[in-house]
Amino acid sequence: AAPQSLSNAVWSVARLHEALGEWQGAQGAAGTAQRSADHQHASAWALQVLQQLHAAVPSANPSTQDLSNALTAVAKLGCTLDAATLAAHVRLTLAAAARSEPSAEGALHLAATLLALSSLKQPQQQAAEGGGDEWSAGDLLKEPVDDQPEEDPKAPGTASADAVNAALASYRMQLMQELRRHSVDASPKTLAHFWLGLAKLGLKPDAETAGALVLASHRHMHDMTPDALAALAVSVARLGVPVRPRWIDRLQAAAYESASQGTMLLRARCMLLWAGAKAGWELHREFVAGMLPGPRLMS
Known part of the structure; x- marks a missing residue:
């Protein structure tokens, strides 16, 4: 064929x-079998x-x-x-x-x-996260635990x-x-998926590749959806890829604009704040305030 x-x-x-x-x-049980x-x-x-x-x-x-x-x-x-x-x-x-x-x-x-x-x-x-969410990045937010049991080879x-x-x-x-x-x-979505895939694989790009991906994502941030921005930020922070202050500023501006339009959900806001804390980025006070959930998001 x-x-x-x-x-x-x-x-x-x-x-x-x-x-x-x-x-x-x-x-039921019969269907599961x-x-x-x-x-x-x-x-x-x-x-x-x-x-x-x-x-x-x-x-x-x-x-x-x-x-x-x-x-x-x-x-x-x-x-x-x-x-x-x-x-x-x-x-x-x-x-x-x-x-x-x-x-x-x-x-x-x-x-x-x-x-x-x-x-x-x-x-x-993947199964624990639901599998159907293309921006599922919950595992990236978890810190490694030193005393985790070794994996069962038969698992x-x-x-x-x-x-x-x-x-x-x-x-x-x-x-x-x-x-x-x-x-x-x-595309902006594909770039975010590049970063997310690398982060989920724990595969830190070499300096030349990281530079190309950082430059491309900097260029397209304002065209990314809130979930894509959040996945981008978390992935870059999790991989430990160094970025310049102007990249961080542009990320904040794009995220703040999206949040101001009411299109950013609580999960994306929390992921962006987590990324900043994880990477030690210097975040603007206005950005942090804009990411904090209001009463409507908390309900």
């Missing part, structure tokens, strides 16, 4: 499984399709869109990928991105790949986490290069 057909097939099954799971969840069995079948099938997608190379090179859609679908299904399969997928995705000219669409698929990798690395965390998701770490270690340089190339044409 053509790469696009294989990718669409995995995506369709993932969406169908998601909808079916919601219905089965309302059926059936959902578990269906999940095993769907996951096994998805992995087979992913391998067929890889086998299509080089006779029919999959596009970045085909590869990112397939990985996103596999992440939605909660599949556990072995290191070899995931490394091959990351390699093919970056190779497809490198073959294409930088574009907004290419940047979008690169961001989708980052977010899919973060979902594969932290499947339990669901651990194998995929190891595979993600191995793939990122192998192809880190290529990933950073593509992030730099596509940052120029990335």
